[in-house]
Amino acid sequence: MSSAEKLIPRDEGFDPARVKLDFPILKNTGLIFLDSAASAQKPQCVIDAIANCYSRDYANIHRGVYELSARATANFEAVRETTQLFIGAAEAREIVFVRNTTEAINLVAATYGRQNVGRGDEVLITEMEHHSNIVPWQMLCEEKGAVLKVAPMDDRGALMLDEFEKLLCTRTKIVAVAHISNALGTVNPVKEITRLAHAHGAVVVIDGAQAIPHHRVDVANLDCDFYALSGHKVFGPTGVGVLYGKAALLESMPPYQGGGSMIETVRFEKSTYADIPQRFEAGTPDIGGVAGFGAALDYVSELGLDSIERHERELLAYATDLLAEVPGLRLIGTAPQKAAVISFSLEGVHPHDVGSILDHEGIAVRTGHHCAQPVMEHFGVPATVRASLALYNTREDIDALVRALQTVRELFK
Amino acid sequence: MSSDLRELYQSVILDHNKHPRNFCKPACTNRTAEGINPLCGDQLTVYLDVEDGVVKDVGFSGTGCAISTASASLMTQTIKGMKIEEAERLFKGFREMVTADPQSEPGDKDLGKLSVFSGVREFPMRVKCATLAWHAMSEALHDTGETATTE
Numbered sequence: 001m002s003s004a005e006k007l008i009p010r011d012e013g014f015d016p017a018r019v020k021l022d023f024p025i026l027k028n029t030g031l032i033f034l035d036s037a038a039s040a041q042k043p044q045c046v047i048d049a050i051a052n053c054y055s056r057d058y059a060n061i062h063r064g065v066y067e068l069s070a071r072a073t074a075n076f077e078a079v080r081e082t083t084q085l086f087i088g089a090a091e092a093r094e095i096v097f098v099r100n101t102t103e104a105i106n107l108v109a110a111t112y113g114r115q116n117v118g119r120g121d122e123v124l125i126t127e128m129e130h131h132s133n134i135v136p137w138q139m140l141c142e143e144k145g146a147v148l149k150v151a152p153m154d155d156r157g158a159l160m161l162d163e164f165e166k167l168l169c170t171r172t173k174i175v176a177v178a179h180i181s182n183a184l185g186t187v188n189p190v191k192e193i194t195r196l197a198h199a200h201g202a203v204v205v206i207d208g209a210q211a212i213p214h215h216r217v218d219v220a221n222l223d224c225d226f227y228a229l230s231g232h233k234v235f236g237p238t239g240v241g242v243l244y245g246k247a248a249l250l251e252s253m254p255p256y257q258g259g260g261s262m263i264e265t266v267r268f269e270k271s272t273y274a275d276i277p278q279r280f281e282a283g284t285p286d287i288g289g290v291a292g293f294g295a296a297l298d299y300v301s302e303l304g305l306d307s308i309e310r311h312e313r314e315l316l317a318y319a320t321d322l323l324a325e326v327p328g329l330r331l332i333g334t335a336p337q338k339a340a341v342i343s344f345s346l347e348g349v350h351p352h353d354v355g356s357i358l359d360h361e362g363i364a365v366r367t368g369h370h371c372a373q374p375v376m377e378h379f380g381v382p383a384t385v386r387a388s389l390a391l392y393n394t395r396e397d398i399d400a401l402v403r404a405l406q407t408v409r410e411l412f413k
Numbered sequence: 414m415s416s417d418l419r420e421l422y423q424s425v426i427l428d429h430n431k432h433p434r435n436f437c438k439p440a441c442t443n444r445t446a447e448g449i450n451p452l453c454g455d456q457l458t459v460y461l462d463v464e465d466g467v468v469k470d471v472g473f474s475g476t477g478c479a480i481s482t483a484s485a486s487l488m489t490q491t492i493k494g495m496k497i498e499e500a501e502r503l504f505k506g507f508r509e510m511v512t513a514d515p516q517s518e519p520g521d522k523d524l525g526k527l528s529v530f531s532g533v534r535e536f537p538m539r540v541k542c543a544t545l546a547w548h549a550m551s552e553a554l555h556d557t558g559e560t561a562t563t564e
Contacts, residue, residue, distance in 0.1 A: 350478035351478075412422075
């Protein structure tokens with residue numbers, strides 16, 4: 001028995017083995033899936049919700065006077081309210097449906113950013129950002145002659161908050177930061193970051209892609225200005241993401257894309273734009289996807305985010321403890337506040353080889369730079385192996401991972 | 414451990430991974446090309462010294478997985494002294510071997526030591542690793558100055 005097993009009691013009310021049965025791909029194949037940070041698997045209820053939408057409730061929304069279209073619209077808008085409650089937004093119109101986190105961040109860069117960032121202004125990000133929270137700001141800064149500043153992290157992969165604070169100044173217009181790092185699992189102090197940024201007059205964009213399936217998010221409490229997330233990371237389908245924005249900010253912003261749904265009136269001389277959130281939702285959205293996304297949020301709420309968080313914290317401690325005993329294994333990312341992600345390297349074995357062998361043993365992990373090349377550079381590695389956890393992972397999954405790593409070591413000894 | 418894993422990671426491959434041969438820039442080179450696999454971050458550079466249509470010397474540097482490192486190492490050993498056309502023909506044969514249908518009988522391609530990579534055909538995700546150095550070598554032979562990628 002490892003020390004983690006002795007110290008940390010299991011959450012008796014939450015049974016991950018039973019939860020696993022809700023996910024057909026895990027139930028039917030015996031797959032050990034440790035790549036949920038890339039994209040999570042889908043429970044039956046989400047698959048059913050999508051099928052039901054198309055087989056019973058489907059028509060285009062915000063258009064028809066017929067009953068079916070009205071029902072489809074009501075169902076779609078109900079998910080907006082579900083999302084509002086899920087993340088603690090003050091109003092449903094603060095929820096904008098987009099494709100994914102990447103599009104949500106690009107939307108802010110292309111609208112608020114273009115409107116408010118000028119020559120010599122600064123955008124502040126951190127060293128641990130995913131490429132999707134680097135490149136849109138880089139593009140904006142290049143276009144506007146603004147400067148991209150990067151707050152450093154320490155060798156555990158924790159943000160150096162004092163250095164971050166030093167980089168804030170009156171020229172800082174936007175602060176964009178990950179809630180949880182996808183490559184390291186570091187949980188950033190986003191509430192404190194927001195407070196500091198606001199004190200310098202900057203707006204705060206939080207990349208919540210990794211936080212949303214693991215962590216109770218309350219945007220009102222964080223007081224952040226924008227929060228971006230992807231449905232597919234929280235057990236929903238691909239193709240649906242959310243941008244939360246404070247109503248007053250969204251109202252002040254120009255449209256993102258032009259087209260149907262986002263207008264009030266169209267004349268060849270001049271068109272006027274719809275109110276928020278429709279102003280940012282040009283064209284027919286992913287109606288079936290939004291139905292599935294709503295079911296995913298209901299599923300997570302029913303299991304309870306507190307239970308999920310407790311389970312994952314226990315599993316992370318169990319895994320960290322066992323992996324530390326594997327000879328030659330180096331954990332990459334050991335910040336004091338960590339969630340659901342274990343990045344590591346194995347001495348003398350390239351991550352790609354580790355990934356192939358684990359795959360052969362029926363274990364899916366991600367290997368590579370995790371769309372965070374600056375993080376890899378910081379730790380002096382070309383790539384890592386990343387095992388990421390979700391509510392359906394069990395201690396048995398971790399045991400299998402550790403066993404398979406012994407196979408790797410045996411092969412490469 | 415299953416046999417196809419052993420087949421992929423044969424002892425020759427593991428040895429060349431641990432102790433890559435010609436893992437340096439030769440004193441005299443006149444053609445160079447870089448190979449990058451954006452998927453896994455493998456990056457290596459192949460250096461050639463080509464005179465009168467013959468590969469007089471060859472070396473490589475960079476980082477990569479066991480398959481790409483061993484493949485680069487064995488490639489440098491094999492093509493040293495070869496005519497350009499021979500090296501190109503060998504690349505073609507090598508590529509055919511690692512992309513062959515796993516169900517088919519292994520063809521007699523006369524690839525000599527390189528046949529240790531025949532197990533790669535069971536692992537389609539690893540074909541790019543096995544061919545990375547070869548793509549770079551081919552690029553260097555034509556020295557277009559471009560970076561070879563496996564994408």
